[in-house]
Amino acid sequence: MHRMLLAAASAVLLSGAAAQAQNAALVEVADSVVLQPWNKTVDAIEDAKVLKSGDGVELGEVKEVLGSDAKTPVALVVDFDGATTGFTGSKVIPLDRFTPDGARLTLTTSAVEVASFPNYRD
Incomplete structure (x- = not known):
């Protein structure tokens, strides 16, 4: 009986941790973080311009840097220019999908993948 209660309690704790991890919200990262x-x-x-990989077409600009906390950046919010991209509004895109190009950033992912990223809401 003791083992069954311990197993049930462990399952409840583990499922709660998983739910918390799924609901973890990203926060704005402090301006001074590198x-x-x-x-x-x-x-x-x-405010850096975001370019399309390959042809250098301007897609939009960075509006926010988001992280798991105020010191750990993990994603950028890109505000897309719907006239040239077909995307409107802002998307949250992981940092590893960008490469720096001077003062600009190149987005190194497909339009299909961009469409799958979450929309950003203030």
Whole structure:
């Protein structure tokens, strides 16, 4: 009986942890945080132009840098220019989908994948 109660309690605790992990919200990262390996601060990345990989067409610009906490960046919010991209509004896109190009960033992912990323809501 003791083992059954312990197993049931463990299952409840584990399922609660999984639910918390799924509901973890991203937060704005502080302007002074440096994004590695780019060696650029959040402040320098915000408002950067975002270009399409391959042809360099301007897709939009970075509106926010988001992270798991205020010091750990994991994603950028890109505000898309619907006239040139077909996308409107803002999407949350993981950092590893970008490469720096001077003061601009190149988005290195397909339109299909961009469509699958979550919309950003203030």
